Amino acid sequence: MTMMPAPPGSAVARSLKGSEKVAALFLAMGKPAAAKLLKHFDADELKLITRSVADLGSIPMPMLETIVEEFAQQFVSGVDLLGSPSEVEQLLAGILSPEQIADIMADVKGNSNHAMWDRLSSISETVFATYLTKEHPQTAAFILSKVAPACAAKVMGQLPRELRNELMRRMVSIASVMEPAMRIVQGQLAEDLLLNLSRQNGNDHNARMADIINKMEKEQMEDVLQSLAASRPKAAETLRGLLFTFDDIIKLQPKARMVLFDKIPTELVVLALKGTDTAFRDAILSSLAARARRIVDSELASGGPASHRDVIKARRMIADTALELAELGEIELNSSEDEDEIFD
Numbered sequence: 001m002t003m004m005p006a007p008p009g010s011a012v013a014r015s016l017k018g019s020e021k022v023a024a025l026f027l028a029m030g031k032p033a034a035a036k037l038l039k040h041f042d043a044d045e046l047k048l049i050t051r052s053v054a055d056l057g058s059i060p061m062p063m064l065e066t067i068v069e070e071f072a073q074q075f076v077s078g079v080d081l082l083g084s085p086s087e088v089e090q091l092l093a094g095i096l097s098p099e100q101i102a103d104i105m106a107d108v109k110g111n112s113n114h115a116m117w118d119r120l121s122s123i124s125e126t127v128f129a130t131y132l133t134k135e136h137p138q139t140a141a142f143i144l145s146k147v148a149p150a151c152a153a154k155v156m157g158q159l160p161r162e163l164r165n166e167l168m169r170r171m172v173s174i175a176s177v178m179e180p181a182m183r184i185v186q187g188q189l190a191e192d193l194l195l196n197l198s199r200q201n202g203n204d205h206n207a208r209m210a211d212i213i214n215k216m217e218k219e220q221m222e223d224v225l226q227s228l229a230a231s232r233p234k235a236a237e238t239l240r241g242l243l244f245t246f247d248d249i250i251k252l253q254p255k256a257r258m259v260l261f262d263k264i265p266t267e268l269v270v271l272a273l274k275g276t277d278t279a280f281r282d283a284i285l286s287s288l289a290a291r292a293r294r295i296v297d298s299e300l301a302s303g304g305p306a307s308h309r310d311v312i313k314a315r316r317m318i319a320d321t322a323l324e325l326a327e328l329g330e331i332e333l334n335s336s337e338d339e340d341e342i343f344d
Contacts (some may be wrong), residue, residue, distance in 0.1 A: 021067050023052035024059055028068065121151035123193055126331025131193060137163070139185065141170035179182035209273035210242035214323065217312065218245065244323055244333050246272060246315035250283050252322070256331040260322050266292050270299040271314035274306045 016024065026034040026049065120128075120143075132140040132155065144152040144167060156164050213221050221243070229236035249257065261269065261284070269288070273281050273296070281300070285293050325331045 016063075016067070019048050019052040021071075023049055024064060024067050027059075053141055057288065088171055118148070119145050120146075120193060121148035121188060123151075125151070125154035125158050126329040127332075128155045128193070130332065132167075133159065137166055138170055138174075140182075141167045141174055142185065145171050145174055145190065190206060210239050211323075213239060214243055214245070214319065215316065221245075234317045247280075248333070249318070249322065250280055252331070252333070254287065256333075257284070259331050260318070260325060261287045261292075263321055263325070264288070264318055266295045266299075268314050268317060269296050270303065271306055271311055272318055273300060274311045 026037070097267075128151070132143065135143070144155060147155075156167065159167070213224060216224065224239060227238050228239070251258070252260065269284070269292070273284060285297060288296060322331065322333065326333045
């Protein structure tokens, strides 16, 4: 490839399109390296690249260096990647004609919307139902009309009878929704519910970090969060919202505590309650079945002291069980009294 000042009217007298940048990079890297990459392109892509190579003209060295630097910088800086229809559209811009892009995007957006409703159908029906009770009935009816029928049936089974019947009446007569309104609903659902699904699947980075911090000693946990708050306060605040410790069990609704402690052996409860204050202990005891409560109360009254390590381990195991139950949708870690009253 000749490196010389670009004559007027050459390809570089204007901004290079995406396909032209690719062509320039392939020419610059030489045949051996280019050959390894070209085999990953399909026939149509190869035609587009080869046409761009043929029409490219001469490229001055400063222009080539700019293209290479732009390409390399994306990897050096570790840019974030977010797959979305808009990103696809930007990727195609300058490579395909507007008509071709419009045709592809119609299919991409359709598949993307379909995939989104499929993902929503995988959310725990308990979590989904709780979310819908806070929405306007018409919005809730529209959402249920879009998810998989099996999912909708399970979710409606979790709703109060009056609300369930109202939503069914609305679903039967629901009208088509305009595209702008559809995008608003989908955007909110993605933010509110798919984030929760991401956490359940273990794919959310913040949830992973919170899980690591959750398993630290209390003093280590506070030290890490304070250090993080000094440099990245928003990240620290987000992580604090995802943390759940043994001390937070007192904040659970009574029904959630009963579900939790139904899974915990009495000997573990006894260990965990060592050294707790009276109010906390009474709240936990009230969540136990009558027989378990008598056993734990008796063991605490007559039992000897326990090592600090054993007590901390027992508390950690109970908190971990609460997190697991929340991920399964069996309990809520941050429910309020108002939410609980909806189902009464």
